[in-house]
Amino acid sequence: MTILVTGATANIGRKIVDHLVAAGRTDIRALTTDPERAALPAGVEAFRGYVRRPESLAGAFDGVDRLYLAPSADTVTEVLALARAAGVRHVVDLSGEPESWWGTVCTAVENSGMSWTHLWPADFMENTITWSHQIRATGVVHEPFPDAATAPIAMDDIAAVATTALLSDSTGNRAYPLSGPEVLTRTDLLDRIATALGRELTFAKSSREETIAALAPTMGDQATWYVDNVLTAYTPDPTTLPLTSVFDITGRPATTFATWATTNTAPFTSLDS
Structure with missing residues (x-):
């Protein structure tokens, strides 16, 4: 039976397609708005x-037996x-816990009549790319909570967990809270990016309004939502974070932020370098 990956050319969906291909699956259907430009692996049905x-x-x-569902709160029930x-x-x-901004997706899936696996990730490592303009322009990152901590997870690790769930024979219902392998403050994250770039970077504690203005060049109208919903959600309590979740589910070590930063320097590099 076919596995359908929705959002198959988006950040996580495309990585799931690649993981499924690497696992030897030949029954993959990839949902995309533009099959001609999707550049999907050979054998994947666009x-x-x-x-x-x-x-x-x-x-x-x-003919689809299993589905990876990218979040779309407005249309998820249909x-x-x-x-x-x-x-x-x-x-x-x-998705996310029922009380989170992704809770609509979670609840709709549970009410769908199908069996389900929820993926509830912590902050994405890739979210630090919202700092890219500030790092390139001035080397100073503005945010209100320098000591706020989380355990960010790489999107590729989320995709690996999703692939494991899609290939599992289990039809039971379960939720996987996911995080990276270490608790890091916002300043810790910036320090690791600085090390990867080989340059000095500074964290400036800023007001809500200053932070939104600093993020606007990379986030546009989403900057206000991000500051009010994501930055305020970080927790300094490491006991609430499932630091071994990726390894426990997939059997492979989770990506450290230092490794992620080293392999993702391009967004933070000066455009004329």
Whole structure:
């Protein structure tokens, strides 16, 4: 039976496709808005569609047994109804705890009548790319909570967990809180980026308004939402973070932030370097 990956050219979805191919699966259908430009691996079936446009999904779920669901709170209930009607048995969703801003997705999946695996990730390592303009322009990052801590996780590790869940024979319902392998403050993260770049970077404690203004060049209108919903959610309590979750589920060590920073210097590098 076919595995359908929605958002298959987005950050996590594409990595899931690659992990499934590496695992030897040949029954992968990839949902993408532009199959001609998707550049998917050989043997992967590209299907034109988008979860935010349920009317584009006719036929997408035909023959599908398992589904990776990219988050789309506005249309999730309709998409899940189409999936269930087509015979999908299990949904692996990227969401968050019911009380989080992704809770709509989580709740809809649980109410869908299909079995499910929730992926509830901590802060993405890739979210530090929101600092890229500030790092390139001045070397100073502005945020309000320099000592706020979390255990950020690499998107590739989330994709590896999703792949494990998609390939599992289990049809039970479970939620996986996910995090990276170490608790780091915001200043710790910047220090590791500085080491990867080989240059000095500074953290400036800033007001909410100053932070939004500093993030706007990279985030645009999303800067206010990010400051009010993400930056305020960091926890300094390491006992609440599942630091071994990636290894426990996949059997492979989670990516450290230092490793991620070393292999992702391009966004932080001066445009004329």
